[in-house]
Every structure is written in C-alpha cells, then in structure tokens.
Amino acid sequence: MTVQFTLNGRRVSFEGSGARRLLDVLREDLGQTGTKEGCGEGECGACSVLIDGEVVDSCLVAVGQVDGAQVVTVEGLQSPLQQAFVEHGAAQCGICTPGMLLAAHVLLQKTTRPTADDVREALAGNLCRCTGYTKIIDAVLSCAR
C-alpha cells in the first residue's frame, strides 16, 4: 500500500506493508535515524515521535496508521530545549535524548508553568540510565519560565 504523511513538515510517501513499524520505516526507508530503538516493546521511549502533536512510541505504531498524519521526529524539532539540554548536562550518552526532547516538547506545548512533578510525569515513559533525570528536569524547567 501507499502511505502518505507529513514528516517534519515535508510530505513523504511510503510504499510497502502498512503493518511495518513506523520506527523501521523512519529509520530504514526514510533515513531518519534520530529516532532510536531501545526495547521494541513500548517500555523505554527511545523511539518517541510526535503524531499529530501527541508523543507516541513509534515501535508500537503500524505505518499504515499514520496515513494523513503529521509526524515529527527529533530531526524536525526546533526548540530551546535542545540548547538547554546541552547547557544543563541533560544529554550524556544521548541515546534517550531524541525521545526525551519530544516528550518534553509536548509538555511545554500543553502546560505553561509545569512543576518538577509535572516534568517527571511527562517524561516517565522515557528511560534514561545516565543522568538520574535531575539534569533533564532542570533543563526542561529552564525552558518553562
């Protein structure tokens, strides 16, 4: 089948089985490798992308399901969060960073003055093993002011 969607503001078209994981289509067919696979079962959030403004695990989405949708990956993100992550030490090994940024971005879109607890809840689906989360939370809060 043909699946057409908007990826980072550009119209893209995919030919193939609509049952394939969005994650694999992004990485292998569309060359967008910023989206990472950490577990393949919706536990780690490394493959987080935005679909129509909501954060989802792209390993759990059949590509046919994004036909007509707006998909945003880290490659399409332009947010003060990115600079803040560098400045606050919120990215160490960096493998969780793309997903973490997208989840944080949604929070800042929807909540004007999030608390630290709001940030923790918003990022609870994105596992980080390097930072202990403290600096990630600091980075997100620094962008909320």
Place this chain on the structure above:
Amino acid sequence: MGLSAQPRKFLLLNMLTAVGQSVPRRDGAAKVTGEARYTDDLVVPGAWFGKTVRSTIPRGTLRSITLDPAFDWSRLVLVTADDIPGDNVVQLIRDDQPVLARVGREIRHKEEPILLLAAADRSTLEDAAEHIRIEYEPAVPVLDPETATEVYATIEIRKGKDVEDVEGLEVVVQREFRVGLQEQLYIEPQGAIASLNAEGGITVVGSLQCPYYVHRALKRALNLTDRQAVVVQAETGGGFGGKEEYPSMVAIHAALLARKAGRPVRLIYDRHEDLAATTKRHPGVIRHRTGVKKDGTLLLQDIDILLDGGGYCTLTPVVLSRAAIHATGPYSCPNVRVRARAVATNTPPNGAFRGFGAPQTLFAAELMVEHVAERLGMSSIDLRRKWMLRLGDTTATGQKLTESVGSELVLDAALKAVSPLRPADVPTAGPERSEGCRRGRGLSLVFHGSGFTGSGEKKLSGTVAMEALADGTFQILTASTEIGQGTKTIFCQLAADALGVPIARVSVAPQDTSIVPDSGPTVASRTAMIVGRLVQEAATEIRERLQTEKALPPLRVEKSYVQPDSIHWDETTYRGDAYPIYAWACTIADVEVDLTTGAVRVTDLVTAVDCGKALHPILAEGQIEGGCLQAVGWATIEEIKMKDGGYQNDRLATYLIPTALDAPRIRTILVENPYSRGPFGAKGIGELPMDGPAPAIIAAIHDATGVWLDEIPATPEKVLAALGNRDTRHGKRS
C-alpha cells in the same frame, strides 16, 4: 556548591579558562539534533543482517546441529566453531570462553552462542532459526554458588594479628548480607558492524568502551595482524561496564559472518537478547564478624566474600580483587582478614558493571557499621568518625594514606547539607507521614580506588598522543572512549589549559585503532585521572617545545603511563598500595515506606563527593547523579529471578529500572580535595556513586520501620514479609 581544601600550589591555577568550567560538551549538539550516529544508525551498503543462535540449556554436551533439508539455506551464511580461523577463544583473562560452542564439547550456560547466521533480510534469519535443530546431552547444572566447587579466584588479605589471636574483643557482631544480579541497561543495546578491509582483514564498528580489548580479541579469533584488525567506536549509547568485555564477543561474531559472507554484516542485539545473554553485576554473599571494645574501638574485621562468576571467567578475578580491597569499608582497623572467593555456576557469565565488586562489599561494610552501632547503643555517625580512615592511616592492604583523604570532608559536607539533622543519636522510627506510610533517613560513607588495582596501570602502560597541526589546532589521539561520561570534553579542557589555548582549537581524533594508540580501556574510574593526566602531560610538552624550542608544527608527542616509584604493590600477598588514590563519598537517603504494599520510595538523596578537582562540574554531577540512581535501582526494584539457569526478567517489561517518577531528587556536593598526581588535582569518580546509596537506603528503611534487611534489592515482597515478621514479634503495628 563547592567546598575547598586546596593547598597553595593549586591556587596558582586560577588562569584556567577551560578546566573547572562547565563548557558545552563536545558531542552535545549532535546528540540533541539526532545527528549523532550510533552503530545501528550507520548505513553500510550491501550489509547483511546477522543473528546468534544460542543454547537453551544451562549445562550439557552439544551433540549435534541439524539443518532442516527442506529449508532453502542458499539464502544464508552459517558460521559454526569450524569456521573460526584463529583460536576459538574470547580473549580476556582466562582462555575459557569459546567464541562458539563446538559439537562434542560442554555447554556451560543458557544463551551460550552456538551458531551464527546472516542473510539479506531479517525475516529470512528468523525463519531460518526455526529450521535448525540443536541436540544436547543435558547435565545437572550447578546453580547455587554456595555449593559450587569450581573456583575462578581466591584472595586473602591479612592485616595485623591472626583473627584467633586478637584480644580484648568486648562485643562481636556477626551478620550475613546478600546482593543480587543487576543489568547495566545501557539504553542502546549491544551491536557491531563488520566489513572486509583493504588490508585483507576486518574492520568492526561498534558500540563499545574498550577498542583495544576488541582489537586483541579479533586478532586472536580471526588470526589477524595488528593492521588487519581495525576497531572503530561508533557513538555509544551507554556502557556502565556492560560494554567493557562483551563487545569482543559481538565483534568476533560479526567479523566471522562478514568473512564468510564476503560482505558487511550488521549484528545488532535486540533488548531481549541483550538482557538474556549479556553480562550482569556479580551477585554475592558477604559475611562479616566485627569485634570492638564497648567504647566502639574497632579491633577486628573478619570478612568472607563469595561472588558468583557464572559460566565463564570473564573479568571475575579482577572484580573479586576490587571487592576484597573495599570490603572493610573506609575504616581503619588494626586486625583484618578478608577471604574472598569467586565460583563458577551454570548461569550466564557475570562481568563488569560500574563499581566492579566494590558496591557489593561496601554495602555489607556500611550496614555492619549500623549493626555494631545499634549493638553498642551509639550513633552510627559517631562510630564512623571513630573508625574512618584519615591522613596517615593504613588500609587493610597496608597502604598508608598520604594525601587527599576526604572521609571527614564528605561526611561533614553531607551532614551540613541536610541540617538541621534530627538528633543524630540512635536512629528512631520516623514520623508517620500519612496513614500507612513512614519516612526514614539513612547514611553511608564509602571510598573507591581510582584507576586500576595494584600494578594494573604499570603493566598496561596506557599511551596517548597529541599533535600540533600546521593550522594552529591540536588533536588528542586516545583510545579512551566517550560513552556519555564526557571524555571528549574533559580531554579538550585539560589540553586547552595545559597548552594555554582556547578550547575551540583542541579536538579529539576518532576512536579507531588504526589511528589512536592504546590508552587502555575506558573503565575503573581511570579515564579522567590516569589518561587525562597523560593528555595534560602531552599538552604541556607540546607547549614547551613550541615555546622554548621554537619547534614548528606539525609536531607529535606521545606519553605513556609511568608508575611513580612511591607506589608499591605485591600481588602475591595483596600488600601495598592497592590504588594510587581514593575518592570518597557520603550519601544520605530519605525514604518513604508504604506499609500497605511494602514499596520503598527514595524521595531525596544527598551525596557529597571528594572528586579531587571538578574538571567540569556539570559533567561530574551528571556522573554522580546517574550512578546514584543506578544504585537506587539496584537497592530497590532491579531484580532478576532465575529459572533453570536463565533470567526470567529478560524483557524491559519485566526488568524494571527507575523512571523519572521513581527517581529521588538528587543533590550533589562536589568537595575539592586535590590529588597531586591527578590532572589539575582530579580523582576518578565514575564508579564511586554506585557504592553509597544502597546501604544508606537500607538504613533509612530501618529508620522508618525498625526492620533490618540484609539483602537487596529491597523489593516490596521482601519489605512486606519483614514487616510481617516484625508484627509477629512485637504485636500488631501502629
């Protein structure tokens, strides 16, 4: 926040423009834009996909491998032990671990690699795997380390009198502690891509900590020369020890497939395979017998350590060594006996994990302080002050501490940070916060040897090179890897200030064994301190040659580690200077214990760390906070249950690590207490934060509930059972 105890000579360094500043990390921009390329992100034209077929039994003899003749095997490449051109050995300490199990030989653990497959697409691989029959002659597996008889290593440390001859013991406390398996859980699973190279050899690009470990292993198994084997580190998504030795296995497998297929092969583990097959932290049993006078004077520490090494040796003897040396805790005791033993069981091999044996034994040592204090009716903080190693004291191995002893500095700094502290006398059950929930606070004091144990650095003689280039820039050539901890940034800072140039003019060459010298592995809290010092020295020499000799670039300088004459170590007796220096930490944990469910939530963690000098405060704090949370996980929820010699928790839905909602607020206090031979005074702190939180949390649980646990993880199951036992003894709670 910082405390300063700088001797005068360090005050001269106020011209530093990079060191001590939290400059933007070198790899930051690439990591926040998605441009950073990790192994599986690399596009390699024509590459096939690889797969490892593994044993399903914990022990037995591999009888036969049978391929279904009805399946079309022409679309695949198969590799067995017969296809290994060199030695069928994963090069490390012992030559016991095969690259692939051989028919007729013993299988020693579940998930042991037997056969490799490669094909143009993944589904062919999956289909093929279902058409292979492997037959075994099973044997009874050894699963209990306490009854295991095959020994990988033993260590004995003795100080003072024989334990039987120690007199004046007025109080003797004995206790046994248990610590569980732990998975490193780097978020990027293991992976490597192998390609044929122009030298007639193999180039492997992978997710790894130690390029030259992999290089040696490749040479040995594939019978390659130094030049034929090339190892390149891709951007690496975390390691924590998990990518110290295991990547050699992945790399050899990928290389064997590439060699036979005559084309590149990608061997990328999925999370399930990574959890099921790769190394874990050694579980252990630690028994203490501590003898004191009634006033708390420490007279005797008699400690037995048992670690489970699993099916192959890997790094177990070295882990045991660090476990044994740290077993007394950071305390000065005149009479010590440590007897340590690591045994073989038919479980997947255990290996390197941040802390490397020390967290296991420090957990026991710190809780022993609590138990002795409780028995004596003393404050455990006062007891620590009485026992702690100070300048001039000697450790269990007889090492005299001559500089940068931070025990008291970190204890004071941590206590000050949480003041006003409750009266720090006998811990009492915390106030009930709400119905069914109690709060408590616990403290620990730990030390951790920076760099390799004993003569390790001397034997290794790690090397770095630095080049001054014609365009006025400088390049650092090192095999030390960036795995998130900040190696690239810190090395540039050190070089920039030693050279006296802006940091923008310094860069780090790729971690590629055809380009960089062997700086040793990126392990053991040695990178900033040992290799960083070499970077500083190389940069200093370049600066001198440019300035005083008026040398003109291009210019290259190499520096190798030279053991100072003052460091003495006798490996046969375990006497002497076990580490060049120690880093110190005091950790205070606040917990809430839910009496309904037994769940323990660590709400706050304060940790004061003597890091020598904070080369990059934000990166240093990042190391400490991340290490602390790994320790919180190990102490509370990270549990691996065994079944028939394999891990039941082999998916991310069953092996749980803390999320942002579970993580405590972590406050880090960097205490600067310079070390004369560290770069600008710095000591290694990569592993230290793994040591302190677990005993502090167990002490806090006791403070909250009155219940002592002797085993981690303190799962809700264990806590609720312990609370139930207490109820039986003391009547119904609250």
Place this chain on the structure above:
Amino acid sequence: MREVTYLRPKDMQDAVRLYRTTPGCRALAGGTDLMVMLHARTLRPAPRALLDLWSLPELKGIVNRPTKLFIGAAEPYTGIIRSPDARRAVPALVAAARTIGAAQIQNRGTLGGNLANASPAGDTLPVLLAYDALVITDRRAIPIDRFFTGYRKTALESDELITGVELPLDRQVAFRKVGTRAAQAISKVVIAVCREPARIAIGSVAEVPLRASRAEAALARGDITGAVAAVAEDIRPIDDVRSTAAYRRAVTQNVLAELLGGDR
C-alpha cells in the same frame, strides 16, 4: 516474514465485513500490545492481516447519555483522562487510565484493546467490573462480569468487534494499583471497590480479572473485616516474574482494607 496485510476499513460496517471474511485477521487499535507481539513473533497462530480500527470515528469519543457514559473502544486513555465527562462520572476509570504506562502508552492504549486482550493484569478491567460496565459490540451488549471466560479468553465470538463500553453515571468506585514502580509498570495487584452495590474486583490475582464474590457478600452485609478476610478465599494468585502468590495475597488484603477504610 509471512507478509502481514494491513487493512483499513472505511467504516464500522466495512470493518465487520473485513473481520469476518479475512483469514487470520487480528483487530489493531493502539498497538501497545499487538505490535510488540507481532514484532517478536510471539503470536500463535501468526496473524496474516491487521484490521486497523484506530481511526474509525464510530469507535472514538466519550458520549454522555442520560443514564450512561459511552466510551468508544478506540478512544485512547489520554482522551478519557482529559474528558470532563469521564472525570465527573467515572473518576476511578480516569485514575486507572493514569496509571497505565506513561504518556506514550496513554496516547495509544484503549479500553477496547484492554478488553480484547483480556490480560488478568489489565489495569482498567477491575474498574470496569466494579462499575458493572456493558461491553458493546457490533451485535450486542455483554455484561462485563460475563466477559472474561478464561486466561486471555473472552465471550467475544470469533468475528465480533468491540465498539465501546457503557458505564453508569452515579457509582462511587475506589481504585488502587500496586506495581513495581511509579510509571511503566504492569500491576502486581489492581483493585477496584464499590460499597453500594457491593463490588470488589481484582486483577493479577487469578487467570482472569475477577469479582471477589465471598468478599462482596461480606461487604454487602457491612462486614468490612469479613470482606478483608474472605477475599483471600476469592483469589488464586501465583508466583511469577513480577511477584509472589504470598505477596499478592497479603497486598490484596492490605489494599482492600485501605480502600474500605477498615482494619488490616
């Protein structure tokens, strides 16, 4: 791999037709379980087609009817959490939805999926039992207490699709989930309780999410202590990778006592 066909129906009628006529067809909503199993090839028999119900408007939305709240089978948990109607009428269901996974899973997981999966650990299922929900399908309404027929088995016919759930508006239900961590955790025990009428529904303690009939009988008599004691007889917990039977038994009693405000 056996090629899996992706089917997107035009409307509900088309979905029913495709589901009936396509061999080896599995219904796909948010994919939070199905996509994992599909990728890991753990589904037996292996599906040959996926019928994507995610975007069907008939299965979306939360509708306030005079005496009932209707929640579409493919409405994600996030929709339930954000719905003022759901928060007002069925706060325990909202509370349960908030404990599921984290944002990513709440944005995709659905009641229809939770029901069709029929996992004994399904977080919303005890709440639906406590509310006496009706499972609405393309052909009938199934009372929730007759829906779960065995381990991951339901009363659905092989070609029957769930369209939504109907819940009463005026019932006071209390809920607690016990998991290993604060988010992204599958439950060790999950309990929903209603005093009037007496409903005690528990997940992760048997092969199905169950109603604790002995405990309910005690509760109906106003005997809370009796209910807490009797619940031990109602459940059949096991040791597994997540917990132990002994722990589940103890925690079921502790949490039930907490929810009912009685002594432990």
